[in-house]
Amino acid sequence: MAPFTCLLFAFLASLSMLKDTHLFCSADPTDGFTDVPLTEYNFEMQWPYNLNLSDRYSNTDGVRRLWVYSTDKPFNPTTTTKPRTEIRIRGYDYSSGVWQFEGYGFVPNGTSGTSIVQIHRTTYPATVLMLMVVDGQLKFYHRTLVEPNIYDRWMRVNVIHDVDSNKITVFVNDVQKLEIEGNGPNAFYFKCGVYGQTDETYYMESMWRDIRVLKKDG
Numbered sequence: 001m002a003p004f005t006c007l008l009f010a011f012l013a014s015l016s017m018l019k020d021t022h023l024f025c026s027a028d029p030t031d032g033f034t035d036v037p038l039t040e041y042n043f044e045m046q047w048p049y050n051l052n053l054s055d056r057y058s059n060t061d062g063v064r065r066l067w068v069y070s071t072d073k074p075f076n077p078t079t080t081t082k083p084r085t086e087i088r089i090r091g092y093d094y095s096s097g098v099w100q101f102e103g104y105g106f107v108p109n110g111t112s113g114t115s116i117v118q119i120h121r122t123t124y125p126a127t128v129l130m131l132m133v134v135d136g137q138l139k140f141y142h143r144t145l146v147e148p149n150i151y152d153r154w155m156r157v158n159v160i161h162d163v164d165s166n167k168i169t170v171f172v173n174d175v176q177k178l179e180i181e182g183n184g185p186n187a188f189y190f191k192c193g194v195y196g197q198t199d200e201t202y203y204m205e206s207m208w209r210d211i212r213v214l215k216k217d218g
């Protein structure tokens with residue numbers, strides 16, 4: 001049934017939208033979205049407060065590498081949160097509309113028990129989404145499998161947050177892998193990197209390139 005429906009839609013679409021080569025079945029997650037401009041200002045770094053950033057972060061040839069050790073200090077002296085090295089997208093906190101994070105991410109074998117993507121809130125609870133690496137699987141928190149066998153390969157990760165509909169979808173390599181309800185209105189922002197959670201390994205690392213933030217048109 002589903003493949004037929006898909007074909008039917010593609011056929012109907014081809015009648016009316018000959019220009020649109022994506023049609024319904026292989027749409028790019030960014031279709032209908034527009035990039036917001038990003039400069040280094042928009043990449044706010046968080047890292048163990050007693051270290052220099054270069055001890056836990058590098059940005060070489062467009063690849064941002066973030067790492068942290070489970071014994072590191074938190075990102076500021078007044079919090080008891082676990083160690084992290086993260087990019088916090090600054091300047092595009094959002095509380096309405098449809099927003100999207102895109103990045104190509106890479107997690108080396110040996111990193112586990114760590115969040116690599118977050119949609120952060122500004123009031124409790126702290127997050128509405130964490131994508132966590134658990135023994136080589138990418139999961140929604142510790143719960144739902146998003147993508148298996150992620151070690152040592154680049155993945156295109158697209159996270160779409162429809163605030164007004166309270167809905168979040170995650171695409172990996174252009175395939176939708178997760179759709180969840182949000183936890184209600186708030187002001188949100190995107191993060192990526194490494195942030196120790198549960199049963200975290202001593203060493204945690206993720207790499208990111210071609211990070212984009214997009215907003216749905218209209």
Ligand SMILES: *[C@@H]1O[C@H](CO)[C@@H](O)[C@H](O)[C@H]1NC(C)=O
Binds near residue numbers: 050051052
């Ligand atoms: C940070 O870098 C400065 C300048 O290179 C150096 O003097 C300082 O010792 C470094 N701090 C740490 C904690 O490594």
Ligand SMILES: *[C@@H]1O[C@H](CO)[C@@H](O)[C@H](O)[C@H]1NC(C)=O
Binds near residue numbers: 109110136151
């Ligand atoms: C990860 O590394 C361990 C230890 O070297 C190895 O046994 C395992 O097969 C590796 N896993 C993957 C998915 O490469």
